[in-house]
Amino acid sequence: MKRDLHQFHGPNTQFSAITGSSSSSVSSSTPACVKDKMMMVKEEEDGGNMDDELLAVLGYKVRSSEMAEVALKLEQLETMMGNAQEDGLSHLATDTVHYNPSELYSWLDNMLSELNPPAVADPVLPSPEINTSFLTGAGDSSTVTSIGGFSASDYDLKAIPGNAMYRRSNQFAAIDSSSSSNQVGNNNNQNNKRLKSCSSPDSMVTSTSTGVIGTTVTTTTTTTTAAAESARAVILVDSQENGVRLVHALMACAEAVQSNNLTLAEALVKQIGFLAVSQSGAMRKVATYFAEALARRIYRLSPPQNQIDHSLSDTLQMHFYETCPYLKFAHFTANQAILEAFEGKKRVHVIDFSMNQGLQWPALMQALALREGGPPTFRLTGIGPPAPDNSDHLHEVGCKLAQLAEVIHVEFEYRGFVANSLADLDASMLELRPSETEAVAVNSVFELHKLLGRPGGIEKVLGVVKQIKPEIFTVVEQESNHNGPVFLDRFTESLHYYSTLFDSLEGAPSSQDKVMSEVYLGKQICNLVACEGPDRVERHETLSQWSSRFSSSGLAPAHLGSNAFKQASMLLALFNGGEGYRVEENNGCLMLGWHTRPLITTSAWKLSTAH
Amino acid sequence: MVEKSNNKRQRVERVPEFFINDHHDVLVEILRRLDGPSLCAAACVCRLWSAVARNDSIWEELCFRQMSPRPSLSLRSVVSALGGYRCLYFLCIRPVLARLPKLLWSRDQLQLSLSLYCVHYYERLYVGAWIGDAPPSSLMFLRKPVNVV
Numbered sequence: 001m002k003r004d005l006h007q008f009h010g011p012n013t014q015f016s017a018i019t020g021s022s023s024s025s026v027s028s029s030t031p032a033c034v035k036d037k038m039m040m041v042k043e044e045e046d047g048g049n050m051d052d053e054l055l056a057v058l059g060y061k062v063r064s065s066e067m068a069e070v071a072l073k074l075e076q077l078e079t080m081m082g083n084a085q086e087d088g089l090s091h092l093a094t095d096t097v098h099y100n101p102s103e104l105y106s107w108l109d110n111m112l113s114e115l116n117p118p119a120v121a122d123p124v125l126p127s128p129e130i131n132t133s134f135l136t137g138a139g140d141s142s143t144v145t146s147i148g149g150f151s152a153s154d155y156d157l158k159a160i161p162g163n164a165m166y167r168r169s170n171q172f173a174a175i176d177s178s179s180s181s182n183q184v185g186n187n188n189n190q191n192n193k194r195l196k197s198c199s200s201p202d203s204m205v206t207s208t209s210t211g212v213i214g215t216t217v218t219t220t221t222t223t224t225t226a227a228a229e230s231a232r233a234v235i236l237v238d239s240q241e242n243g244v245r246l247v248h249a250l251m252a253c254a255e256a257v258q259s260n261n262l263t264l265a266e267a268l269v270k271q272i273g274f275l276a277v278s279q280s281g282a283m284r285k286v287a288t289y290f291a292e293a294l295a296r297r298i299y300r301l302s303p304p305q306n307q308i309d310h311s312l313s314d315t316l317q318m319h320f321y322e323t324c325p326y327l328k329f330a331h332f333t334a335n336q337a338i339l340e341a342f343e344g345k346k347r348v349h350v351i352d353f354s355m356n357q358g359l360q361w362p363a364l365m366q367a368l369a370l371r372e373g374g375p376p377t378f379r380l381t382g383i384g385p386p387a388p389d390n391s392d393h394l395h396e397v398g399c400k401l402a403q404l405a406e407v408i409h410v411e412f413e414y415r416g417f418v419a420n421s422l423a424d425l426d427a428s429m430l431e432l433r434p435s436e437t438e439a440v441a442v443n444s445v446f447e448l449h450k451l452l453g454r455p456g457g458i459e460k461v462l463g464v465v466k467q468i469k470p471e472i473f474t475v476v477e478q479e480s481n482h483n484g485p486v487f488l489d490r491f492t493e494s495l496h497y498y499s500t501l502f503d504s505l506e507g508a509p510s511s512q513d514k515v516m517s518e519v520y521l522g523k524q525i526c527n528l529v530a531c532e533g534p535d536r537v538e539r540h541e542t543l544s545q546w547s548s549r550f551s552s553s554g555l556a557p558a559h560l561g562s563n564a565f566k567q568a569s570m571l572l573a574l575f576n577g578g579e580g581y582r583v584e585e586n587n588g589c590l591m592l593g594w595h596t597r598p599l600i601t602t603s604a605w606k607l608s609t610a611h
Numbered sequence: 612m613v614e615k616s617n618n619k620r621q622r623v624e625r626v627p628e629f630f631i632n633d634h635h636d637v638l639v640e641i642l643r644r645l646d647g648p649s650l651c652a653a654a655c656v657c658r659l660w661s662a663v664a665r666n667d668s669i670w671e672e673l674c675f676r677q678m679s680p681r682p683s684l685s686l687r688s689v690v691s692a693l694g695g696y697r698c699l700y701f702l703c704i705r706p707v708l709a710r711l712p713k714l715l716w717s718r719d720q721l722q723l724s725l726s727l728y729c730v731h732y733y734e735r736l737y738v739g740a741w742i743g744d745a746p747p748s749s750l751m752f753l754r755k756p757v758n759v760v
Contacts, residue, residue, distance in 0.1 A: 322752070332726065362733040363726035369689055370682075370725070400736045404729070407692040508752075563719070570723050574710050575752055 065267055246275040246287050247495075253294055254491040262298055269295050282502040289522040290495060293529035301530075313523070314356055314393075319516030321359060323508045325575045326600050329568055329583075329592045330445050330476040331360040333602040336564035338441045339367050341472035341604075345439040347377045351430060351468065353422055353444040355382035358397040360445070362404055369408045378405065379413040379438070381430060386418045394418060422447065423457040427467035440468055445476040448546075452483055452539040462553040466607060472558060473605040477546060479591060479598045482528055483539040494528050497540075497599070504580060504594040543589060543601045556608035559588030564602075568592070638663050643672045647705060670696035674704055674721075682721070690725070693732045702750055703728045 249272045256265035269291055276287035295301075321327040342348045348368070352360070361380060369375045380401065387393040394416030405412030419425055432440065442465055451457035465473055480497040484490050501521060508514050528538045547557070565583060568590055572581040582598075584591045589603035631638055642653055642664060650673065654664035663669075674696055675682060690696055703724035711720060731750050 325752075332723075335726075357737075359730065359733070362729045366689065366693075366725055366729040367722070370686055374685070400733065403736055404733050407732075408689045408729075409692075566719050567723055570707075570711060570720060574707060 242275055242278045243283055246272065246279060246283070249275055250287065250290055250294075250495060251488075251492065254488050257294060257297055258487045265294070265298050269298060282499065282506050285518055285522075286495070286499050286502045286525075289498070289525045290529065292522075293526045296526065296530035313520070316516050316520035316523070317356055318359075319513045320520045323511075323513045323517040324505055325572055325581060326592060327359070327445075328571060329590075330600060330602060331363065332567050332571055333560060333564045333590050334443055334445065334474040334476060334604075335360065335364045335367065336567055337472055337474050337558070337560050337602075337604040338364060338443065339371075340561055340563070341441060341558075342368070342376065342439055343371075344373075345376055345471075347379070347433075347438045349379040349381070349433070349438050349440045351381045351383070351440065351442045351470075353383050353442070354447040355384040355394060355397060355416070358382065358401050360443070361401055365401070365405055365410050365412070366408060369410050375410045377411040377413070379415075381415045381417065383417045383419055383422065383425065385420060392416070421454065421457065422451055423454060423460045425461070425464055427464050430468065432468060435469055440470045442468060442470045442473045444474070446478065448475060449477060449483070449539045449541060450537040452541070453534045453537055458549065459553070462550070462555070466554055469607060471606065473555065474602065475546065475550075475605065476600060476602045477543075478540040479542055479593075479601045480540050481542050481545065483541050491529060494525065496597075498525055500594050500597045501599060504599075507575075507580065543586065543591070543603065546603070550605055551608075554608055555605040557588055558604040558606045560585075560590055560602065560604055564590060632657075632659050635663060639666060639669065643669050645673075647673060647700070665697065667691065667696045670700050674700055690728075693728055699724065699728050702731060 249268055253265050253268035253272060256262070256268060272287060272291040272294075276284055276291060279287060317327070338350065350361070350364075352358075365375075365378060368378060380398075382394050382397065384394050398414035398416055402412050402414060415431070417425070417429065432438075448458065448461070451461055478497070480493055482490050482494050482497070484493070498521060502518065505514060505517060508517075524538045527536060531537075550557075565585060568583045572583060572592070575581060580594050582593045582595065584593065584598060586598075586601070589601055591598040591601045593599050631641075638660070642650060642660075645653060650664060650669065654661050671687065671690075690699055693699070704721075707720055707724050727750060
């Protein structure tokens with residue numbers, strides 16, 4: 001190991017990294033050579049390699065990727081300093097002084113006063129010693145002067161600009177006791193170290209100084225860079241500021257991914273991981289999911305199941321149904337529209353593109369059972385993806401619905417269709433009966449956006465819908481544009497959207513349901529960010545985009561009535577007192593949002609009379 | 612409860628004591644006019660009162676007391692099939708009434724409660740089919756959160 005002495009010009013100039021310290025190259029009589037300091041590494045090409053945030057606050061510029069190496073070197077140095085009794089370097093263990101960078105002014109002042117014959121040798125503060133050779137380059141290391149005003153209580157780094165808050169109790173627990181004992185006059189304590197800033201003016205420092213950053217800072221950064229560091233103190237940086245940094249880091253990473261700068265993106269993703277942990281609540285969860293999705297995209301790992309495991313996703317959706325009102329809102333408003341469209345009809349047929357567990361239909365059947373004039377004959381055609389274990393999952397759902405129908409005395413008929421994609425459907429398969437005898441409604445909840453990945457998919461399905469000639473076509477979709485051509489735009493939009501969504505979940509009581517709901521949303525995030533091409537199914541679009549698409553296809557909007565609005569408002573009032581949730585009416589469509597942000601939209605369509 | 616009037620005491624030497632417990636129909640009529648909390652308290656008095664209080668018509672009365680046009684008879688069959696008025700009251704109507712602003716208890720709120728009740732019944736058909744074997748409950752949001760420290 002060897003030490004390098006370098007000219008210190010100030011914080012913004014370039015330094016070479018310490019490669020190590022070697023006891024062999026230093027003689028005991030020239031402690032000046034022995035001094036080590038924390039060198040900074042400045043990136044030549046400022047590609048945007050992120051400097052470590054905490055040290056940047058202190059005026060150092062160290063790349064985050066170098067932190068582990070630097071920390072290792074410092075640990076080695078410390079060990080060496082502690083053990084180097086025989087080399088005559090023992091004074092280092094006791095004599096090194098680390099100055100609080102925020103006290104730089106008073107420190108400089110003291111230095112200057114020492115240069116001039118000191119008028120007062122301060123008797124109140126005996127030790128710790130400083131190396132005056134720091135200033136003059138002289139060999140003696142034994143002259144001691146205390147830096148006025150430095151005591152254990154001055155280890156207050158709260159004054160550091162940039163709001164990096166250090167928890168004194170944790171951090172200095174090991175040091176405080178030793179420092180205070182030093183105040184009493186014990187020089188032999190190995191832990192007599194103080195923080196010192198190297199950002200001193202040029203004239204002051206002519207040689208390297210014992211400017212090793214306090215062990216605790218290193219410790220902390222080691223903590224953040226090393227995975228498990230149980231014995232070390234932890235710095236808690238102000239989490240609000242960290243939240244802003246987190247968002248910036250996420251955006252920067254997405255930008256890096258978009259410009260295919262994968263090394264930068266990789267470094268950023270790791271940083272996001274650490275920043276996310278310092279947050280709490282919704283922000284933490286959202287950041288974690290987005291970070292995971294970005295990591296998958298960077299390392300080109302496909303999501304755990306390419307073909308979504310439908311039984312799992314059904315379960316997750318079930319829990320999502322219970323935790324928050326979005327699905328209930330969707331179902332109840334769509335049902336109200338269908339109910340009104342079916343008024344007076346004796347035989348009704350519903351074609352459901354989003355069968356899942358069939359949770360939408362009990363409420364409709366009950367409403368039909370209790371309507372004026374008695375219930376109609378209710379026929380349901382459910383369309384769903386194939387189950388991975390080949391079980392006839394749609395059939396089971398049908399049986400349960402039939403059980404319910406029997407109990408409430410509604411004549412019920414059921415047919416299930418398994419299809420990989422809605423675009424595989426044909427109107428002829430559906431066994432439609434003449435429209436004089438049967439009124440048909442088509443329902444799609446969060447399914448249509450999955451077709452946008454395949455060229456021609458949505459057009460085919462809309463064609464089929466028109467062939468069916470429904471009384472009403474109810475569509476529920478997410479209200480956000482996650483299908484733009486530019487990755488960064490999609491990323492930004494979805495970050496805002498899912499942050500709002502997770503925020504709204506925070507109000508729900510903590511439970512397994514809530515966790516499952518978050519996993520359900522997390523899978524959407526993963527698909528949205530990490531996949532491309534036909535794999536990316538979560539291609540949400542806004543109401544205006546769907547509107548124009550439907551209109552150009554020959555469908556006209558049907559207004560949802562005030563009953564739907566009333567029911568939706570009442571339903572939301574039941575959730576947490578309805579704080580935060582808002583129902584809005586927009587051109588006959590109902591939007592459910594969290595505070596000011598609309599999140600899902602229910603709309604109803606019928607064939608335009610021009611066709 | 613023993614009723615004695617001065618007149619009767621003068622006229623008759625021995626008055627047959629009136630125990631309400633001997634007259635179930637009277638008891639039912641009285642309980643039908645109680646409000647929810649009182650009814651629940653009454654159901655805790657003794658075994659007989661508890662059994663009588665389980666009479667679903669009492670709860671039906673409670674559910675629809677404030678509604679001006681009485682719902683049709685078909686409603687009774689539907690609700691009985693779904694689990695009865697007592698369950699409907701406890702699971703849906705009471706929380707809904709507690710949480711919504713004190714509007715007149717209208718058909719809309721009834722409709723909403725019934726829809727939720729129906730979904731609840733449907734979910735119970737799925738018991739045992741879920742991961743973790745915990746029966747789903749879409750009415751969880753209506754229950755007050757328990758502070759488990």
